[in-house]
């Protein structure tokens with residue numbers, strides 16, 4: 001199965017699942033009625049799923065506001081507003097002052113189009129907020145810009161979220177699960193407890209991920225299972241010298257199915273010889 005079959009989100013979210021879609025998607029049930037992307041991030045999974053209805057949830061409110069903006073404005077209008085902003089702040093790969101002026105203004109007004117431009121020109125195109133709800137990713141000097149790849153991904157992304165029946169919500173995952181239809185399939189891609197990511201660093205992340213939330217999520221998944229609702233959970237069992245003991249214990253006492261995922265999977269030949277020095281064991285756990 002080739003990666004090129006899948007759409008790539010223009011919102012380059014840390015922990016985004018685009019590269020793993022060719023391994024994860026075949027493990028999803030067929031004929032999904034309502035697909036719930038509980039921790040949707042950049043929506044890489046949701047935009048590639050075939051379902052009658054898709055619910056995308058994430059508690060990063062500014063991200064959801066951007067997704068709602070992209071869904072409710074025409075492609076032409078979004079592209080025009082992007083170009084206007086680029087012109088207004090003279091954004092390019094070297095104008096650091098322009099980038100930081102935009103960042104200051106975004107942090108005062110929180111306009112979704114400003115966030116889209118920040119993502120285009122920031123370091124690694126990553127969405128990163130601090131505890132004061134300020135976007136704090138630095139300038140992507142000499143590297144990041146609103147290039148043709150991002151533009152094409154953005155156009156295809158907008159088309160998809162406008163064509164499919166997608167609903168967004170900005171809730172904590174427990175709240176989001178309260179009103180899902182009985183015939184749902186829930187995909188959970190939470191921040192990983194044992195890998196270091198922006199959003200689970202309590203100091204820089206919006207809300208930290210911790211052992212309490214991990215337990216709460218596993219409990220919620222058990223609840224879904226008892227209601228005969230299918231779920232799939234992405235996670236990492238081992239990373240470097242760390243083991244996710246909570247997850248391991250949960251797996252051992254349940255009869256769920258564990259699928260091993262190659263987190264360095266790629267179609268490129270040179271990569272097939274690549275050895276995972278971090279010894280990361282990525283898994284997809286399903287109750288079907």
Ligand SMILES: C[S@@+](CC[C@H](N)C(=O)[O-])C[C@H]1O[C@@H](n2cnc3c(N)ncnc32)[C@H](O)[C@@H]1O
Pocket residue numbers: 009013014015016017018038039040041042043044045057058059060171172173174189190191192199207209
């Ligand atoms: C690994 S990312 C999801 C990436 C996504 N699957 C993709 O491919 O783009 C995890 C997401 O969980 C969100 N999140 C963290 N804590 C949450 C919570 N308590 N409730 C809902 N979402 C949460 C983060 O904002 C982040 O976007």
